[in-house]
Amino acid sequence: xxxxxxxxxxxxxxxxxxxxxxxxxxxxxxxxxxxxxxxxxxxxxxxxxxxxxxxxxxxxxxxxxxxxxxxxxxxxxxxxxxxxxxxxxxxxxxxxxxxxxxxxxxxxxxxxxxxxxxxxxxxxxxxxxxxxxxxxxxxxxxxxxxxxxxxxxxxxxxxxxxxxxxxxxxxxxxxxxxxxxxxxxxxxxxxxxxxxxxxxxxxxxxxxxxxxxxxxxxxxxxxxxxxxxxxxxxxxxxxxxxxxxxxxxxxxxxxxxxxxxxxxxxxxxxxxxxxxxxxxxxxxxxx
Numbered sequence: 001x002x003x004x005x006x007x008x009x010x011x012x013x014x015x016x017x018x019x020x021x022x023x024x025x026x027x028x029x030x031x032x033x034x035x036x037x038x039x040x041x042x043x044x045x046x047x048x049x050x051x052x053x054x055x056x057x058x059x060x061x062x063x064x065x066x067x068x069x070x071x072x073x074x075x076x077x078x079x080x081x082x083x084x085x086x087x088x089x090x091x092x093x094x095x096x097x098x099x100x101x102x103x104x105x106x107x108x109x110x111x112x113x114x115x116x117x118x119x120x121x122x123x124x125x126x127x128x129x130x131x132x133x134x135x136x137x138x139x140x141x142x143x144x145x146x147x148x149x150x151x152x153x154x155x156x157x158x159x160x161x162x163x164x165x166x167x168x169x170x171x172x173x174x175x176x177x178x179x180x181x182x183x184x185x186x187x188x189x190x191x192x193x194x195x196x197x198x199x200x201x202x203x204x205x206x207x208x209x210x211x212x213x214x215x216x217x218x219x220x221x222x223x224x225x226x227x228x229x230x231x232x233x234x235x236x237x238x239x240x241x242x243x244x245x246x247x248x249x250x251x252x253x254x255x256x257x258x259x260x261x262x263x264x265x266x267x268x269x270x271x272x273x274x275x276x277x278x279x280x281x282x283x284x285x286x287x
Contacts, residue, residue: 025229065109110136
C-alpha cells in the first residue's frame with residue numbers, strides 16, 4: 001500500500017508505503033536469506049515510491065543496485081499500475097549481523113558501485129539516472145540518487161523486519177520531499193521528523209501505513225494505492241520469444257536438451273517447452 005498526502009502547509013509531499021506482503025512474496029518466490037530479504041525489500045520499497053511518480057499505467061521503470069558485494073546485483077522493476085517484481089542475484093547469501101545487531105545490508109550489497117534507474121514514460125526517450133552508492137544500506141543510496149539525479153531532495157527511511165520463521169513482519173518506507181518554494185522552516189521540520197523513523201519496519205508492523213499517515217497528518221485526505229508483486233512474464237510471452245528463435249533453432253535445442261527452457265529471474269519461474277509444445281507454436285510446414 002502506498003499512501004501520499006501533503007503536509008506542513010502543503011509545502012512537503014509525504015508518502016508512506018507498506019510493502020510487507022510484497023516482500024513476503026519475494027521471500028516465498030526466491031527463498032531469500034534474511035539479509036537478502038532486507039536488501040531486496042528496501043529496494044522494492046524505494047522503487048514503489050518511484051513508481052508512484054509515473055505518468056501513466058503503461059509507464060515503467062527499473063532499478064539496479066550493483067555494489068560489488070557477495071549478494072550480487074539487486075534488480076527491481078515496476079510500472080504505473082504499482083506492479084513490482086525483483087530479485088537478488090545471490091539470494092541465499094547469509095552474513096553475520098552488524099555490531100548493533102541489525103542485518104548487514106551494506107555488507108551484502110557492497111559499497112563500491114552505482115544505483116541506476118531507467119524510466120520509460122512512453123515518450124520514446126527513456127530517462128537514465130545513476131548515482132554512486134553511499135553505504136550500500138539502500139536508504140542513503142536512494143537519498144543521494146534523488147538529490148543528484150532527480151534534483152528532488154528527499155528525506156527517507158526504509159526498513160524490513162524478518163521474523164524467526166523467515167517471514168516478513170513489517171516492511172516499507174517513509175518519504176518527505178519538500179516541494180519547490182518550501183520554506184526553510186518546513187525543511188528544518190522534515191530534518192527533525194525523519195530521525196523518529198529509524199525503526200520504520202517496526203512502526204509499519206504496529207501501525208501500518210495508514211496509521212503513520214494519520215499520526216503525521218490527521219486532517220488530510222490522502223491518496224491510497226495498492227502495491228502488488230506481479231511479473232510480466234507468462235507462458236504466452238515466452239512462447240513468442242521461442243517463435244522469434246525460429247523453428248529450426250528451437251527444434252535443435254529440443255533435440256539436444258529434450259526441451260527448451262526459459263528462466264525468468266524476476267519471479268523465479270522456469271518455462272519448459274517440449275517438441276509437442278513446439279508443434280503448437282510453429283505453424284505446420286513452417287521451417
